Amino acid sequence: MCGFIGIFGPDGVDVAPEIYEGLLAVQHRGQDAAGMITYTDRFNLRKAHGLVAEVFTESDMNDLQGHLGVGHVRYPTVGENRNEDAQPFHHTYPLGTAMVHNGNVTNLAELRDKLFVRGGTRLNSTCDLEVILYVFQQGLAERFAEKNGALDVEDVFYAVSRVHETVKGAYSVCALVADLGMVAFRDPFGIKPICFGEKTDERGRWFACASESVVLDVNGYRRTIDIGPGEAVFISQDRALTQRQLTKEKHTPCIFEWVYFSRPDSFLDDVSVYKTRRRFGKALGKQWKALGNPIPDVVIPVPDSSRDAAMAVASELKLRYREGLVKNRYIGRTFIMPDQVSRNSSIRRKLNVIPLEFRGKDVLLVDDSIVRGNTSRRIVQMARAAGARRVYFAVTSPPLVAPCPYGVDMASKTEFVADGRSVAEVAEFLDVDCLVYLDREAMNQAARKGNPCLEHFCNACFTGEYPTPDVTLERLKVIEDERGTQRSNPATC
Numbered sequence: 001m002c003g004f005i006g007i008f009g010p011d012g013v014d015v016a017p018e019i020y021e022g023l024l025a026v027q028h029r030g031q032d033a034a035g036m037i038t039y040t041d042r043f044n045l046r047k048a049h050g051l052v053a054e055v056f057t058e059s060d061m062n063d064l065q066g067h068l069g070v071g072h073v074r075y076p077t078v079g080e081n082r083n084e085d086a087q088p089f090h091h092t093y094p095l096g097t098a099m100v101h102n103g104n105v106t107n108l109a110e111l112r113d114k115l116f117v118r119g120g121t122r123l124n125s126t127c128d129l130e131v132i133l134y135v136f137q138q139g140l141a142e143r144f145a146e147k148n149g150a151l152d153v154e155d156v157f158y159a160v161s162r163v164h165e166t167v168k169g170a171y172s173v174c175a176l177v178a179d180l181g182m183v184a185f186r187d188p189f190g191i192k193p194i195c196f197g198e199k200t201d202e203r204g205r206w207f208a209c210a211s212e213s214v215v216l217d218v219n220g221y222r223r224t225i226d227i228g229p230g231e232a233v234f235i236s237q238d239r240a241l242t243q244r245q246l247t248k249e250k251h252t253p254c255i256f257e258w259v260y261f262s263r264p265d266s267f268l269d270d271v272s273v274y275k276t277r278r279r280f281g282k283a284l285g286k287q288w289k290a291l292g293n294p295i296p297d298v299v300i301p302v303p304d305s306s307r308d309a310a311m312a313v314a315s316e317l318k319l320r321y322r323e324g325l326v327k328n329r330y331i332g333r334t335f336i337m338p339d340q341v342s343r344n345s346s347i348r349r350k351l352n353v354i355p356l357e358f359r360g361k362d363v364l365l366v367d368d369s370i371v372r373g374n375t376s377r378r379i380v381q382m383a384r385a386a387g388a389r390r391v392y393f394a395v396t397s398p399p400l401v402a403p404c405p406y407g408v409d410m411a412s413k414t415e416f417v418a419d420g421r422s423v424a425e426v427a428e429f430l431d432v433d434c435l436v437y438l439d440r441e442a443m444n445q446a447a448r449k450g451n452p453c454l455e456h457f458c459n460a461c462f463t464g465e466y467p468t469p470d471v472t473l474e475r476l477k478v479i480e481d482e483r484g485t486q487r488s489n490p491a492t493c
Contacts, residue, residue, distance in 0.1 A: 001075045001261055001407055002087070003029030004100040005215045006174035008182045008235050009067040010204025014038070016064035018208075019071035022215040023052045028263065029102070029211065030073035033086035037098045038066035039176055045098075047072075047086040068176050072100040085127040091137050094144040095151065096178035099133045102211045103171030103192040104407035106471055109478050111135075111167070132173060135166045140177075151180060153234050153242050160185045160232045164247045168470040170254070170406035172227070174209050181236040184209035188249040189467050190229025191406050191458055193257055193268040197221030207235045212266040226269050252467040255457040256408065258447050259397045260305050260368045271450030274308055279446035280396040281309030281366070284438045285316025288364075288394060293434050296392055300324040300357060302367040302379060309396045310366035319364075324357035324386075325379070351379065359387030369397045370426070373417030377430045384431070393432040398440040399423070402464035405471055405479050413480075 003026030007015040019036050034055040035047025046060045052073060056064075072087035090098035105111070105128035115134060116123055123130055139159030143151055156177060163173075163185070170191035174184045186194050196209045197216035210216055213223050227233055230247035254261075257268050264274040298320045301310035304327060314321035328350050357363075363383055370376050376393065383391045399418030413419055418426055427435035444457050460466045 001029055002100075002102040003027070003073045003211045003215070004071060004087070004102055004172075004174055005208060005210045006070040006100065006176065006182055006184060007068070007219075008207040008239075010206065011067055013067050013203050014065050015067055015069040016061055018219045019069050020052065020056060020061065021218055022208075022210060023071045023073055025215050025218045025263070026210070026212055027052055027073055029261065030075035033074040033083070034072065035074075035086045035088050035100075036064055036069060036071040037088040037090060037176075038064045038069035039096070039098065039178060040066040043090050043096060043098055043178075045088070045090065047088065048083055049086065068182060070098055070100045070174050070176055084125040087127065087129055089125070089127070089130050089133050091133055093137065094141045094149075095180065097133065097137060097140070097175055099129060099136070099173060099175040101129045101132060101171050101173045102194075102407065103187065104128060104169050104405060105131055105167055105171065106169035106405045106468065106475060106479070107167070108169075132163055132167055132171065133175075135163050136160070136175065138162060153181075153236060153240075156180060156183050156234055157232055157242075157244050157246060161246050164188055164230060168468060170468075172211060179237065181234060182207065182209075183232055183234045184227055185232035185246075186227045186229055188230040188247045189458075190251045190269075191254050191467065193253065193262075194227045195223050195267070196225035196227055196233050197223045205239055207239070207241070209233070212262055212268070214263045214266045217265065223267065226267075250456055250467065251454065252456045252458045253454065254406065255443065255447060255459055256369075256397075256404075256461065259443070264305075264308055269451055269454060271447060271454065276447050276450055277305075277308040277368075277396065278312045279449060280438060280443060281312025282316050283442040283446055284309065284366070284394050284396055284436070285313040287439060287442065288313070288317065288436055291436065293436065294362065294390070294392070295319070296362040296364040296390070298322050298324075298357065298361055299364045299366060302365055302376075303327040303351075306366050306368045306396060309368070313364070313366050313394060317364075322357045324354050324363070324383075326352050326354060328352075351382065353382050353386040355386040357386075358383050360389055361387075362390040362392070363388045364392040364394060365432075366394050366396070368395070369400060370395055370417060370430075371400055372415050373426065373429055380431050390433045391431075392434040393427070393430060393436070395435075395437045397443055398437050398459075398462045399426070400461050402461050403476060403480060404461050405466070405476060406458070406460075408461070 005022035009015040034052045037045045088100045136159045139162035143155040172192040172194035199221045229251045258276045262273045299314035301307040
């Protein structure tokens with residue numbers, strides 16, 4: 001899970017300020033590192049560990065000149081978490097190309113061995129984006145040799161097709177190709193989101209792509225294209241837009257984008273995140289009643305991503321909605337902390353209770369998901385310490401039981417509190433009086449209602465059934481071992 005933005009602006013305009021604003025809008029997608037690269041007659045790069053506001057100084061922004069640029073915020077799932085692993089990446093041959101991505105390469109180990117170890121080429125990092133960029137550049141190099149350097153849009157699409165053929169997993173990508181233009185593309189299954197927008201002002205015509213539509217909104221772009229699975233969009237130097245379906249498998253966007261990752265003011269594949277979460281909450285409220293569970297006194301969300309759903313739960317149950325947990329907005333998301341020690345210390349700083357909303361009441365806490373269960377259990381302890389008579393828990397997604405190889409740091413099957421436990425046993429672990437997970441089909445229907453064309457969603461983390469056929473038990477073990485090694489290395493935490 002990362003965030004990115006790419007902008008192709010009018011000649012003579014610097015796009016860095018808009019990229020900076022866009023990265024602030026998707027800071028929630030990655031808090032480990034940030035980076036930006038722009039292009040004039042050369043690439044201008046700044047990337048480092050830290051939040052967006054910490055990485056870019058006034059001096060950096062003055063140096064990041066050019067009307068073409070891409071920016072990125074990183075949430076590490078692959079790599080050793082060094083400065084070299086921060087994005088963007090760029091190569092110079094056969095054409096200068098800079099690239100950012102969101103997602104995860106599932107056949108990374110095989111590609112490293114085939115393309116680099118046996119081929120004699122050496123990587124500069126441990127980030128999987130470098131492999132995508134290398135394959136893309138190989139495609140351009142093939143055409144460069146055939147055409148003696150006169151490359152065009154067809155050659156760019158050929159390079160994207162080479163990525164689709166070679167690189168497995170989930171990825172959405174934006175790349176700048178010097179003296180050619182900007183290309184954005186999505187993996188053949190469309191697992192990771194990507195959208196495209198345009199605007200026109202007194203300076204000229206602008207194009208942008210991003211991992212969430214909110215990035216376009218904050219910069220005044222009109223969302224014009226949700227790039228589909230296996231599709232690419234290219235903007236040439238003369239601002240001509242070409243959209244091309246290069247390959248396509250069954251479209252299976254990640255449902256967790258609507259459950260947790262994305263901002264509520266975003267649209268993904270033309271589906272409102274906010275309205276989908278409201279539908280999650282309504283379905284969860286109906287399910288709570290249908291099961292004959294006790295009716296609490298008050299509904300309280302676990303901030304922030306469950307807030308919209310909790311309001312809908314309260315409305316469906318005709319109960320009071322209250323904000324009983326106060327979030328320190330200067331603490332990052334605990335789910336994407338690199339290790340459990342970080343998560344435990346972070347939750348103590350992140351949330352505090354308003355005792356008046358708990359004391360002597362039967363409280364229904366609503367959250368979007370339960371992964372390891374440690375954070376949820378700590379919140380329940382806080383609610384009881386604040387005087388809650390009974391604590392109930394409702395979740396807007398099903399039990400998580402399987403690791404995600406597509407860019408979510410659920411490294412090991414053994415980490416999931418729900419794996420091998422019944423709902424009653426999870427409730428006992430959390431120390432709650434009643435626990436309800438949203439039915440999986442009800443969750444999918446709530447998202448599908450926003451766009452009936454989305455017939456399938458990636459539910460792999462709930463079922464263990466992966467949309468890409470390359471994900472096997474053996475491959476999952478390789479990914480798990482790699483992430484486990486990185487977590488155990490203190491230098492990477």
